Structure formats: C-alpha cells, structure tokens
Amino acid sequence: MISIQHINKSYGKKGEIPALHDISLEVKKGEVFGLIGPDGAGKTTLFRILTTLILPDSGSASVAGFDIITQYKEIRRCVGYMPGKFSLYQDLSVEENLSFYATIFDTTVEANYHLIKDIYDQLAPFKTRRAGALSGGMKQKLALCCALIHKPTVLFLDEPTTGVDVVSRKEFWSMLDKLKKDGITIFVSTPYMDEASLCDRIALIQNGSILSIDTPSGLIQNFKYPVFGVRTDNMTTALKQLSQQPSMQNIFPFGEYMHIIDERSTLSVEQISRFLSEHQHQNIDVQQIKPEVEDVFIQLMKENNSQ
C-alpha cells in the first residue's frame, strides 16, 4: 500500500539541515504501521512527503499505487491526514468542522458515518461547542473523525497522541484497532515507545535514519543481548554503583526497575544480586526479562550514534 525507496530530504538553502537519510520501507495493506522515534527524528518530514505536501530531494515513493510526485492529485483524494497540532478550525463547532471536511472531500457526513460512529458518539454531546474549547483528548477524536470522514484508503496520523494523557492515548489506540477491521491501512507516528507494541509492524527512526523494521515481537525476540530488571530499596545509589562496573554500564532506569543491557553477555542474575547485597541493598529483586521496545531503541540508538 505504501512503498518508500531511498528517500532523502534536507532543509536549508544548501541542504545543511539533514532530515531524512536513505529511507526505505513498505507498508502492507490493512496493517497498522508505527513509525517510532523522538522529536526531530524526521517523522513529520516523512509524512509530509508521503502526503505530497513536500518533495523529497531524491528517491521515490508511492501511496496506494500512485506516485507521490506525478500523481499527487490521486493521492490527495484517497488519503486521510491528521497532522500534529490537529489542525482543526478553532472557531467552528464540532459538527461544522466535520461537515466542512466531508464537503471538501465531496462526500457527506452521513455517507461514511458508520466509520466514525464509535468515536463521534463521545463527541456528540459537544457537537455545537467550538473546537477551540475542547480538551486535548476531544480535539484528538475530532481530528480523527475529520480525517476518516471520506473513507480514506490510507490514514496518516502524525503523532496523534503527543501531549495527551495515558487514558486518552489508550482509548485512541483501541479506536485505531477497530478501524483496522474496516480495511484501512494506518501509518502512525509516535514518540511513545510503549505504543509500539500496539502496532502490527514498526520502524524505529532516529536522526533521519531507520534503525530497524520488524514486528514488535520480532524486534524483541531478535534482540541480541540479555536484559536484566533490577530493583532495590535504594534505586539511586544502586544505579550509581552499578554504572561504575564495566560490565554493567549499560544500565537505564525504567520506572520501577532498572534495565541492564548485557552487551558482553557475561552477566547472570546471581552475579548482579551478589553485587547488590555486598553493597548493603535491601529487598533486592533481579530477574532476566524480555526486553521492551524501548530497550531495543536505546541500544540501536547508541550503536547508531557511535558510528
């Protein structure tokens, strides 16, 4: 459904600001594909290229079989786009926004209402309220409805969950799941690593380059190094002490636990536990764990940066 071949893009008069470097990937029909990476990684640039808003410096891409450069009109007819900042008309009401977007796509709200019904039901009590007066979560839902109202073949969602709280984020992703069943291909970007596991396949992107493409479980299974979760009563001290050990330097806080990425594959649970009890830690809890996407990202990022 989406095919990207060796796309490059830089900004600036002489191209001093690189944005994308040799990006290639494929998105299959009907899948939820996640582009995972922090701000500045190039996600928005890639989306703008695919939605034909900007031209790449080199490379080619096609969306729904149409070339992004020569057939942009066809692409603009069949994709749904939800840019960051949601781009709603602040002084129009919820229903006015929706019917406006329906009209510019030459359709009506009624025609494809079934697609947005579940989402719009939550908005319906506020349908006469001005979009500017909605909360972040509501704006997100409205923007999604506006992007869906013309039954797009491909849905591009650029950081739809940024700045929104955990609960709204979860709800949003369950809405996406339902859309999948309607056969819509969804290409979504997010800086939140925990959302990666909700996608069919993901591409990790950082500093304009793709670090890896796989299914979330594939990424985790194929991760080369063992990962240990560590917890004690005194996390701050434990962190300091462990990071001074050459074999345990790859250590990162992960909320409740710390994760040690065992690059040299030399560590064991006993080894780490012993070290901690020698340093008078209480309530020591060390386990070998399955890595999370964030572990993978961190490791890949380090390797990418050191190149």
Added chain:
Amino acid sequence: MSEQLSITASQLTKRFGDFYAVDHISFDVRKGEIFGFLGANGAGKTTAMRMLTGLSIPTSGTATVAGFDVYTQSEEIKKKIGYMSQKFSLYQDLKVAENIEFFGGIYGLSKSRLKEASEKLLHTLGFEHEAQAIVGSLPLGWKQKLAFSIAIMHEPAIVFLDEPTGGVDPITRRQFWNMIYEAADKGITIFVTTHYMDEAEYCNRVAIMVDGKIEALDQPKVLKQTFHAPNMEDVFYQLARKAKRSDG
C-alpha cells in the same frame, strides 16, 4: 520546621465562574523532594502550577512557595524559583551563550557570578564547543538539557518543570532525570509534571489530579499497594478513568 517545607498549599482553589479548575487542593512538598504532579489534560495541573509560580492569583485557600505567600509576595517567589516547560524554554534564534547571559540577567546574577555559573553549566553539559551555536539548530534533547541547566543556574530553592521530557528520545530522557537527581541532591526541590508513567516512579512522592482535586498523594510504592496495581500507569488509569471532566 517550615523551612523544611518548600511548598505548602491548603484548600487552594481557582475558580472561573462556576468552573473549579483547581478544587480545594492541599499538599506539602519537602525541601529537596522530587514531587510529581500527574493528571489528564484539563485536570488542573497547569492551573495549579501557575498559582504556585506566582502567575495567577488563587480564588481562595492559601499557599506558600519558598516561604513566601502566593497572594502578596509573588515577586519574591519568582526570584526564588526556576521554571521550564516543554513549550517554551529558550530563545531559538539566540546563541547558547546569549541565552545564558539573558536569563542570568533576569535572575539577577551579578556579572562575576554569571560568568562562573555559565562556565560551570557549559562544562557540565559538555557544551563548551556549542556556546556559540544557535539554540534552534541544536537537537531537542540538548535544548531541553540546556533549558533545565539554565533554569537552575541561579540556584533556586525550587524548580518547576512542566512536561520537560515530552517527545525527547529515551536516552536523553534518562540523562535529563540524572540531572534532576543531581539537582535534588543539592537541595533543590523539584516540582514536575509528566505524561510518562515510568517517570512517575522516579519521584519521591506523586500527586494525581482528577477533575481539579487531588485524588491520591503518596510514594509510588504505597500508591501501587493501595490500588493493587503493578505499576504507576495502572494506578493512574484507575483514577483517571473515573474522571467526569476529562473530556469536553
């Protein structure tokens, strides 16, 4: 005793007509504590922070920040605190050194103190070579770290951080929290809001706001026990789901 409390708030309220943005909240923050403030958008976090930083006068209730009253001594408060948010931290079209100089001036640092603080800052961040770089050209993670360093440059008693790590890559996020820990070690109280649930675990205590009220306030460990939750995300989820006001 009160010198050990950086922030006190009792029945603090902000009302807009019939709408209680902040509904009679009460809490204390100890000196050197890392205090997390969680909540959905619209729950009242930003409004509460604005009252504590002297940007907004409460409708009722009392609060002191660094010992100063928020109603009558907001100017003194501003001298004693640092502030950093995701949306604005630094001037993008000025150089690193210029930003340091500017904010140093605003915080009232003398020329000699400013020079000293500036050198220390650049050295700690490893930014000596970047001093003349335009801030806008730096990667986001660097910008946020720089902004934080500048916010504590004048050694404030308390620093307020409004979603400081939004959108930042995972490594920088952790480096940022290292900086927060170091600041807390030096005795600076940290008041931070965030949407990253793992960061909630890094705080000494966490308050969760729902519909303008504080629905839970305790150490993460205790909250997880109370709510029978495996992690902070689940605690938050249980509380936030009940919110009537979260949307609309």
Added chain:
Amino acid sequence: MNQFKAFILKEIYHILRDRKTLLVLLGMPIAQIVLFGFALSNEVKNTSIYFLNQSSEPLAQQLIAKVDQNKYFDVKGYIQDAAEAEVLLRSGKAKVVAIIPSDFAYALAHENETTIQLLTDGADPNTANIINTYFTLITQQFRNEHFGKINLPYQINTNVRMLYNPQLKGEYTFVPGVIAMVLMIICVLMTSVSIVKEKELGNMEMLLVSPTNPLIVIISKAVPYFVISLIIVTIILVMSVVLLHIPIRGSLWLLYFVSSIFILSALSLGLVISTITNSQQVAMLISLMGMMLPTIMFGGFMFPIENMPLPMQIISNIVPAKWFYYAINGIMIKGLGISSLYKEILILLGFCVLFITISFKKFNIRLS
C-alpha cells in the same frame, strides 16, 4: 460547486465569530469619517490674535473690532510692547500678533498708506500663510469700506472662483481618501492575514491533502471580503452624504464599479502577500508598511502630488490608490463620467489583472 460554497460559508463563520476584528472593520471607517469630517480640519478658525495698538485713534479700534467679528479670528487681548509678543507666540497663547502703528489713521488719510506688522507663528508655515491671507483680506475690506475702492491704473483684477468646492471644504478631499485607505487596509491586510493564519495553524496542510482545488481556497477568502468592502463603501457614502453633506454628483453605478475594480486589485495584492510569507506578523507588517504608507503618501489626498519632486511623482504612478482616488474624487465631486475617466479605469483594471495573475502563479500546491 459544493466545495466552493462550503469554503465561503466557513469564511463567513470565521469573520462573524471574530468579534474584535469585526468591530475594527466596521468601526474604523466610521471613526475616520467622524474624525476627518468634524474634528480634524486644516481650515483656520478662531485664531487667537493679540493687538499691540500704538494708535489712540478710533479708526484703529474699528479695525480691531472688524477683525474680532470675523469668524477666522478671535481677539484675545492687548499687549503693551513687542517683547510680550514673543512670549505670547512662543507659549502658543497667540497664533498671531498685529502691531498697529501710532500714526495709523493719520498716515492713511494723508499719505495714502500705512503698514500693520503681523507677527505670525511660522513654525507651521501653511497655517501662517493662511492667517496672513485672511488678515490681508480683512484689511482690504476695511479699507474699501472706509476709503472707497481705489482704482489704480492698469490694474488686473483676478476673480477667483473655486470650482466644485467653493468653500474649500476639507471634507471633500478626505472622504474619497478615506475610502481608498480603508479599502486598502481591509482588503490587503485581512486577506493576507487570513490566508497566512491557515498556514500558521496547520489548516492549510489539511486543505492541501484533499481533492479540493487549492484555488478555491484562496478565492473563497476573497469573496466575503469583497462583499464587506462594498458594504463599507456604502456606509462611508451614506455617512458622508447625511452627516457631512458631501455631494455625489456623478453616477453611483460608476462609483461602485470603480470601487469594485480597486477592491479586486487590493484583494489580489493580499493574496500575493500571503504567498510570500508564512507568518501572520510579517503579513501584517508588509500590508501595513508596504501598502498603507505608500497609499497615504502617494495617494494624493494628504499631500498634493504636484508638489512632490519628479522621482516621487513617478513613483506615485505605481500606487493603485492614486488612480483610484483621482477617479473617485472625479465621480463624487466633479461628476465625471467614463469618458473622462477611462484612462484611470483602464489603469486600475491593469493593476487588477496583474495582481491576480501573480497571485495565481505564485500559489503553491505544496508546502514550500
């Protein structure tokens, strides 16, 4: 067609719901008419004049009385010596001091001439000249009344009649000028800012990624402002006729026709500006500084173009407002028709076509 209607409807919502801007849009022309019509004026009335009357003759008093009766002068008092004159002029208490010599009546009667010295505040030379002229007129009238008309040999009398505006009313100049200024502001500023705002907020992205022809986007912006502009022209005209008694001697249809062409070119100019920048502030600056200033300076209603040095006169030819002002002035005050104004109308049409072409060409189907 549906799409076009949807866009226009949206624009109307935007305009109506932005109360503050709406207030400015409608209030500004009204405020300007009131200001220029009533408050500001470059006529000279009730000028404060002091007399240093060195003559004890009754004739001098009669002259003073005559000056006082005149609506242009207001005799405020008397001074005893010339030094006081400077104090009064400097402080602004007096705009002019007149010194009547001690032998005023005697000299007139026996030597057929005398001199009155006028000390005027020359810091404002235009007003000073007008004051001097008025005073001279009064003294001439006085002389004729008391000594009869003098017939010098070979005298050429000029009989001046101010055509179209015999009382030299300032309002006649200002109303067409206000129309030009207000239209420029509304059309250029509002259109450019409105389009750039969509770019800034990110709405333009959404619109581009849709099957809508981008041209519909910009044309739909122009239409409501076109209508508003015509409404404002009507408001100004009604106020001018009713409150200021300014005549509309020419064809009303022609007036609206010429206004429409000017409005179209100003709207297109707004569109051109919106393609140059992505920032509302820059759009505002360019519109105000780049468009308003030349309009005021070279439009011909504040400063006479004929008085300007040649290079500036040439520049004034590329300011559309100049031609518009001349045409409107002609229609309203002189009652001219198409046959007299075809040159101006053609030039305005030319500007219109030029700007429309540029804006269409420059409009980007992608984000730059």
